[in-house]
Amino acid sequence: MTVPTGRRARKKAATRQKIADAALRLFLERGYEEVGIREVAAEADVAVTTLFAHFPAKEALVFERDQDFERGLVGAVTERAPHEPLVAALRREVLARVRHCAAEGAAPVRRLIEESPALRRHEESMLLRHADALAAALAADLGLPRATTVCRTLARFVVDAHTLAREADDPEAAVDEIFPMIEAAWAVAFPGAGPPGAADQSAAQLS
Amino acid sequence: MTVPTGRRARKKAATRQKIADAALRLFLERGYEEVGIREVAAEADVAVTTLFAHFPAKEALVFERDQDFERGLVGAVTERAPHEPLVAALRREVLARVRHCAAEGAAPVRRLIEESPALRRHEESMLLRHADALAAALAADLGLPRATTVCRTLARFVVDAHTLAREADDPEAAVDEIFPMIEAAWAVAFPGAGPPGAADQSAAQLS
DNA sequence: TTTGGAAAAGCTAACCGTTAGCGCTACGTT
DNA sequence: AACGTAGCGCTAACGGTTAGCTTTTCCAAA
Numbered sequence: 001m002t003v004p005t006g007r008r009a010r011k012k013a014a015t016r017q018k019i020a021d022a023a024l025r026l027f028l029e030r031g032y033e034e035v036g037i038r039e040v041a042a043e044a045d046v047a048v049t050t051l052f053a054h055f056p057a058k059e060a061l062v063f064e065r066d067q068d069f070e071r072g073l074v075g076a077v078t079e080r081a082p083h084e085p086l087v088a089a090l091r092r093e094v095l096a097r098v099r100h101c102a103a104e105g106a107a108p109v110r111r112l113i114e115e116s117p118a119l120r121r122h123e124e125s126m127l128l129r130h131a132d133a134l135a136a137a138l139a140a141d142l143g144l145p146r147a148t149t150v151c152r153t154l155a156r157f158v159v160d161a162h163t164l165a166r167e168a169d170d171p172e173a174a175v176d177e178i179f180p181m182i183e184a185a186w187a188v189a190f191p192g193a194g195p196p197g198a199a200d201q202s203a204a205q206l207s
Numbered sequence: 208m209t210v211p212t213g214r215r216a217r218k219k220a221a222t223r224q225k226i227a228d229a230a231l232r233l234f235l236e237r238g239y240e241e242v243g244i245r246e247v248a249a250e251a252d253v254a255v256t257t258l259f260a261h262f263p264a265k266e267a268l269v270f271e272r273d274q275d276f277e278r279g280l281v282g283a284v285t286e287r288a289p290h291e292p293l294v295a296a297l298r299r300e301v302l303a304r305v306r307h308c309a310a311e312g313a314a315p316v317r318r319l320i321e322e323s324p325a326l327r328r329h330e331e332s333m334l335l336r337h338a339d340a341l342a343a344a345l346a347a348d349l350g351l352p353r354a355t356t357v358c359r360t361l362a363r364f365v366v367d368a369h370t371l372a373r374e375a376d377d378p379e380a381a382v383d384e385i386f387p388m389i390e391a392a393w394a395v396a397f398p399g400a401g402p403p404g405a406a407d408q409s410a411a412q413l414s
Numbered sequence: 415t416t417t418g419g420a421a422a423a424g425c426t427a428a429c430c431g432t433t434a435g436c437g438c439t440a441c442g443t444t
Numbered sequence: 445a446a447c448g449t450a451g452c453g454c455t456a457a458c459g460g461t462t463a464g465c466t467t468t469t470c471c472a473a474a
Contacts (some may be wrong), residue, residue: 008470012422047424049462058460124335125328149371149381153388156367164359174356181360181392188391189384204465213440219451228449244431256433265431 012040016054018042023061027120029110029194032062032116059122062113069097072131086141089187091179098171110166124163131159150189157182217279223261226251230268235315239269239323266329269320277337279342280365293348294393298386301369304379331370338366357396364389 022044026035037058041048055061076093077086077137101110113119125142135155144151168174229251233242244265248255262268283291283300308381320326342354342362351358368385375381 006471008421011469015422036458048460049425050423052461070213097423110392121328121332125331128331149375149384150388152371152374152386153367155362156371157392160360160363160367165354167359168356177356177396178360181357181395184391184395185364186389213442218441222454243429255431256454257452259432260451268451 015044015046015050019051019054020061020064024064024109027062027112027132032112032119048089057122060202062109063122064127066126069126070133073099073130073134076143077134086138087179088184090158091175091182094158094165094179095172097162098165098175101166102171127159127163131155134158143160150180154182154186154189157185219300222251222253224259226258226261227268227271231271231316234269234319239319239326264329266326269316269326270329270333273333274412277331277340279304280337280341284344284348293345294390295385297365298382298389301372301386302379302382305372306381308373309378330400334366334370335363338362341365361393361396363390365375365390 019040023035023040025113026043037051038048040061058182060066072093073121074089076089080086080089093205100106113123132147132153132155135152138151138155139145139147142151145157161175161182165171165174215404229241230247232248233247235386242335244258245255247268248258267273279300280297283296287293287296307313320330337356338359340364341379342359345358345362346352355363368389370384371380371385373377
């Protein structure tokens, strides 16, 4: 188990990047469905099997930065300022992501995704995985042994916020609309954790 | 456009059922991934093309009742008792579904789904479609011209509740845990729509 | 330095879900 | 009685993905 920092690792990363670049170029030129895996491999000058050694599926070629979002979400929880409330940190992170997606450079890629059902589905299941990771991070932050239902619920709500905001006419306004709802839900789940005097008398109908 | 009620329609329905039955039998016997489409078609004694004329994809063979859940969710909104609150009706519906899935007979099929990533993904995207339908129903019920961000948010939260409850150790307890959170979110989105005196001072940070 | 191991990349050939194209038969309608 | 068409079948193929095996390239221990 040595740290992979030699020429080998660099070459591997280069190959991966070459493939991702070639794929994105072709997809943007002619559309995702119109370009086959074999073509992408040829354009990147690698074998098809090599391509699949770097990416688990065709859709993954488009979501190259996949892991960054997951790390961002988890990091928003684990590396937030000492006494910043959880939900506030998550809100900042989601807002940043949404802004990033609405920015100029990201527009063609977003169109690519929205025009292909396969890519849309893939993105959704990606986000679900991120929700699981976030739930685990929330549990850890709260000192819980494992992700409880409340953690998982909050995590999904946050990921939903991300998706919904991006689909909205005015993404930033949508974040401002959704996060108060999440804060209220959070206040019910953890009474006494939010800002003092916020919402305490929850509509508790259960035992 | 005549109503399809003749022998032809009956035969078509019979073929469809024959295929679904054969598929489920084989899948339960040997596992979803271990059975090919060509095998299912052979077992049902139809051509592969006929199978795909009745089901849009292999996964759809397992989610034969797909539309029932969607109709149930939408119906919970449109056909609820005159003055029953929206969220209460949705809670009843979700609870009923969760109970139904936890029942004896459904266990083998659920195991089938949970053991296959393809089926899990398919179920998730099914539920997202249901969320869209629910959002539209919510908008209609509220007299809105189209599904706003709030409608879509609520719809997703409800669908999340369904998924999360089913994955929880104690599904019914999970529903009791999640729905108060949804009610709080709802109260923030529509202040003055819930039970009187519930939650009024929302943490409104937006304009 | 040599040598051995293993990771990275390649090739071929296939599997499997899915679709297109075309023909046939049985049903429903006029 | 005859026509239109829905349902079904067959063949062949396409496109994503994987298995099996060989070759090349790097790295490290001897």
